Amino acid sequence: MFSRISKVERINITIISFSSFFQIGDCQFIDGGNDVLAIQRRSDILHTDDKDFNDYPIFQSYPTFLPIVEPMVINTNQLQPFISVGAIKIKGISSSSVARIGNTDHIRMRNRVMHIRDISKKLSDVSTPPEGTIQL
Amino acid sequence: MEFNITNGELCVGQIDVSIVASSSLFLIGDVQTIQLASAFDTPPESLIIGTAFAPLTPKG
Numbered sequence A: 001m002f003s004r005i006s007k008v009e010r011i012n013i014t015i016i017s018f019s020s021f022f023q024i025g026d027c028q029f030i031d032g033g034n035d036v037l038a039i040q041r042r043s044d045i046l047h048t049d050d051k052d053f054n055d056y057p058i059f060q061s062y063p064t065f066l067p068i069v070e071p072m073v074i075n076t077n078q079l080q081p082f083i084s085v086g087a088i089k090i091k092g093i094s095s096s097s098v099a100r101i102g103n104t105d106h107i108r109m110r111n112r113v114m115h116i117r118d119i120s121k122k123l124s125d126v127s128t129p130p131e132g133t134i135q136l
Numbered sequence B: 001m002e003f004n005i006t007n008g009e010l011c012v013g014q015i016d017v018s019i020v021a022s023s024s025l026f027l028i029g030d031v032q033t034i035q036l037a038s039a040f041d042t043p044p045e046s047l048i049i050g051t052a053f054a055p056l057t058p059k060g
Helices: A121-126
Strands: A005-018 A021-024 A027-042 A074-079 A082-093 A099-102 A103-119 B002-009 B010-020 B024-028 B033-041 B047-049
Touching: A005 A021, A027 A082, A082 A103, A082 B024, A082 B033, A099 A103, A103 B024, B010 B024, B024 B033
Parallel strands: A005 A082, A021 A099, A027 A103, A074 B002, A082 B010, A099 B024, A103 B033, A103 B047
Antiparallel strands: none
16 A cells, blocks of 8 residues: 655654653554553552452453454545645653554554542541542 | 545644543554554542551552
């Protein structure tokens, strides 16, 4: 397949963090994954007795990517050989994200996030919990 | 299925993105297939109030 050439005059990225990357050039396959278990605790004590990815069903079942087997005939007619962009400004690329300039054959990205907020009774008496809090 | 594409001129002046996060993708170029999946969970029971905090103990 004939692909176009990407032309970027100027790019400005401030932060790239947490297994993210910025890449210039062609590549064949990108397979990104990111699992986040965010436990917010109002406590002075460090806990190690809890919370593993396996404790939550969201992390147990992988979202299945179905194989792309559609019988398709794609005819691409490129009138211009270039994709031209003047200036790109990105503040942050984070958590296994990807910024790329160039052609790619296949891309597959996966992300799972689980949030837990653990507030102790004692401390929550002192300061009121946020609005909409369900007291169990 | 037959899919005919005619790509004309593509010229962009300026792109300003704040954040690309959580396995997202920012791409300039041609691509054949893209598959993205995301699961985000903050259920009501994720907010726990009044747990007796145990002291630091190693797991297992």
